[in-house]
Amino acid sequence: MKNELLVAYRYLTNNWVQIQASNMCGCCHCLQTFPPESVVAWTGLHFDELDDPEAIKRQTALCPLCGNESVLGNGAGFPVDPDFLGRMNDAWFQRTIIRKPAAKT
Numbered sequence: 001m002k003n004e005l006l007v008a009y010r011y012l013t014n015n016w017v018q019i020q021a022s023n024m025c026g027c028c029h030c031l032q033t034f035p036p037e038s039v040v041a042w043t044g045l046h047f048d049e050l051d052d053p054e055a056i057k058r059q060t061a062l063c064p065l066c067g068n069e070s071v072l073g074n075g076a077g078f079p080v081d082p083d084f085l086g087r088m089n090d091a092w093f094q095r096t097i098i099r100k101p102a103a104k105t
Contacts, residue, residue, distance in 0.1 A: 003100075004078070005091045011076040012069065012092075016042065016059040022073025025061070026080030028088035029068035033080055036073060038064040 061071035
């Protein structure tokens with residue numbers, strides 16, 4: 001069984017397609033929610049790639065409220081509610097460690 005926080009974490013980067021497929025987004029850093037149209041700043045695109053559709057798809061959304069690269073869209077299949085965003089914040093921004101559960105004996 002995969003840890004859902006680890007799986008969701010991969011959707012925080014290179015997420016242009018995922019954000020476009022979402023109808024609600026949330027920030028795992030500031031815990032605020034917003035529509036995907038609010039995301040107007042992206043990172044990861046170089047000037048020499050402006051005409052490359054594949055490079056555009058690799059961009060990472062910046063939160064329109066705090067500027068952090070920690071935007072998750074519900075198009076990724078995870079909730080963008082306070083509970084899930086809070087759990088993501090605890091896992092990735094509070095210096096906690098997610099450990100693999102010990103094997104049951």
